[in-house]
Amino acid sequence: MVYVAKGTDYPDALSAGPAAAREGGPLLLTLTAQMPQGVADELGRLHPQKVVIVGGVNSVSDAVADTISAILPEAEVVRVGGADRYEVSRNLVQYAFPSGVTRLYVATGAKFPDALSASSAAGALGGAVLLVNGGASGLDSAVPPLIELLHPQRAIVAGGPNSVSPSVESSLSSLVPTSRIGGADRYEASVNINAEAFPTATQVFLATGSTFADALAGGVLAGTLAAPLFVVPGTCVTQGIADRVNSYGSTQRVILGGPNSVSDAVASLFVCPPPPPPPVVVVPDPPQPPGPPANPGDSKNCSDFPNWAAAKAWYDTYFPYYGDIAGLDGNDKDGIPCESLPGAP
Template sequence: MRERTSLPKDGSARPTGRASGPVAVLFVVALALVGLAVSAPASATDSYRADRFHVWNNPRGVAFTPDGSTAVIVNDDPLYKYGTLTKYDAATHVWKWRVDLDGVGANGVAISPDGTQAYATYQSGPFNSGGLTVVDLVNYKKLDTITGTDPLWNVAFTPDGSKVYATEPQLGTPNGSVVVVDPATRTVLTYITVCRAPSDLVFSPDSSRAYVLCTGNGTGTGAISVIDVATSAVTATIPLGISPKGIAITPDGSALFATNFGDGTLSGSVSVVSTATNTVTSTISHVGVGPAAIRISPDGAQAWVLNTNGANVAVIDVATETVVERFPLSVGGMANIAFTPDGERAWVDIDGFTNPYPGMVASFDVKSARWNPTVSRVSGADRYLTSVEVAKTAFPTVAPVVFVATGTGFADALAAAAPAAQLGGPLLLTDPDSLPASVQAEIQSLQPSTIYIVGGTGAISTTVEQQLHSLAPTVTRLAGSDRFETARKVIDVAFPSFTKVYVATGKDFPDALSASAAGGAAGIPVLLVNGTDPSLDQATTAFLTTHGANAFTVLGGPTVVSGGITNQLGDFGRVTRIYGSDRYATSQLINADAFTAGTGAYFATGTQFADALSGAVLAAVNDSPLYVVQPGCVPEGSMHDLASRGVSRATLIGGTGALNNAVAAMYNC
């Protein structure tokens, strides 16, 4: 299309001292893939509380529509003849469309307050001029081009939508300028001379003032030019630190946070500015190496800073003005950051120059990122010692009962955790042929009146049974012809009658163990079934009838517990099925359904049964959930739920061989 020049014809409104000549654009060979909404491979560090997905090459800025449904990313692709604007579904990350800008060196993007238009800046188009491309977000088309300016960098709408400001650095000159555009007519209203090399800008919430951050000469101090929007007059200049790069304003408009990049090798800082006095009131030091873009969360609680040379995101608590967290991002160069309007997520642009992917966005779960629980670990040198340490934590003095199960297989013991919690005793693990000395000592310390052996002599030998007889007045073996009958016998000792019951497969352990803590806390047994059978056996139906069960929570999808079984349970009463995409998602959903309050949570590996078996009792007696998680990370959904509930304590069950230090650091996946 033909470009439209919106400069005043005589140029009288324009400040002097403009730079001339084309803007140098760095062309680097990179893979040019388009809008792939798939997850990129990530290490535990990279996935720390953020998921990543591919976008068009070299993303430079991102903005969201006010309803949060759409994200628009501006890209400066070195392999393409123009900058681009790409649209994504903010929830699914699916690419929707792309429109070419009218020049290269694309950098800034802003969306109108009504969500209908986007303005994107570029540095060099036809006739070596910068400009703004205006895009219709409703009809997915380019509306106009405002050209004839010097190279433009960033752009922003006034909150009331009446004006658009774009920064014009005019590098090499004593002053830069701001281009003021009327979005109703898409014409330039005026140019405002500001401090040297303006880059970023923000507006006061009432649209009365603009704050334009200027980098300066790149090695000296920068400044903020304060503009009266009504008169276009600069009313104040606020000195800053060395080479400031980014600026953000609190939602109430009372303070500005500006990054000081420094020399790019030492830790930079953030200047905090009072908008009432236009003075720097404090400086937050040791923010990170090369702090650049900064944004404040919609609730005003945190400021997030991209440390471009430090390859991490620093999180500042606005109230205390301290760095409370850092999130590493080991790939690419971070360009910009934006919060979704609801404040649930923060998107970080990552360019495609230093990694094999075209471009990426790291999408942080903000609630999870803010979650910083106290983490402790309960463990021993092996599974037997771990069960002992768990018992000591759960029952520090004495216990009326002790359940003993084999530590070499889960089949017989799956249903035992909830009954143990119900009766007020631990579940200890033993070698099938010999009672470990540590377990024996713990039972002696607990002084139980009854010990329940879970499983037949194939699971726990008569030798161990004889050893246990010396430790309590009553020793009872709970064993059936198979794991399912054993489970029913175990349930009987603690739940002589019940109406609600969890139903889980007895062929695998994760679902039953996640439910054991929930069941133990609520007084609900976990019934094991042969989930792949088309129907319940007669013994199970008789058991349910005898106990008066009429409400069932089936754990796992139809491939885990068949539809025939759930249909048959429907003859007894209400049936609810809970399942996720994998054992970790199912664990999350079980706990989300069972626990709505509480300050504690427990974690055990989902790849082995032993720690979760004993740990479920500890979680249950503390009315807390037990999540099965991966050995090296915590699933994001689980972390989000815990953060949302305000859980402040996380306890890991097992040593670092079961749950490594990345889990202790609450790295997510």
């Protein structure tokens, strides 16, 4: 059996990976409107008795389906589609796992990295990957009946709460024992998902986590061979990935994609250098209020000022600190100095 899915987008192929691994067959990626010649040649070489097209005609056109039938006139060609990526995922899981699963990985359908690592893990362990609307307030109403049909022993939410919300996790946990495996980023999540699924490994697969195409098809091979697939930055690996791969003592590392996707340095587990420290921003101390003026003592008389306003300004400068130090307010102490000067109130 061969699964065929659109290669210019990821949702349909994410759920197709574990399904193909369960059948022991590959996942081939195609363009929507036409099948590339290399893919057609490979399909003819494999000569499967059955081909499962994943997604509706907007993902894989009828023209591609006709090409498949022309290449394999005796093969059964089945399409598993749906109104959107989530219905396609549900329909495909139900189609590929009619007798249920022991574990179900649940991942957001809005992005691909978490589900890439989950796909190889599910493929290796006979599990399925179900895509959900990770930002919703709960599970779609069509999911609980599917959970009941699959009857998994456990569900694993792949990714952190920014990928699959706590509300979705809570809805899932009301149906089946559920745990979450995430991380600070897609690379740490990949390490953690693989650490749980693969306590040992003799072979590891490494693919870029920046794009999806290489890992989609390669993840099926990884799952079939019971090997973990790690998504990496592309030119290096994180310290967590290096530590995990080294802990396996695995002798074979398979790089998926060309050097523009994953550099040769990844094969030797070259660890990404730490990011440069943020620039130091020097924030000047806030200006301090001026201190009190020097004590002028009894150095002024009202006759030293040209008018009352000048006398009042001098009085207001020193009075808060030293009181009526020069005795300009006279005996009445009404706060009005030098009342005999012109301009006094």
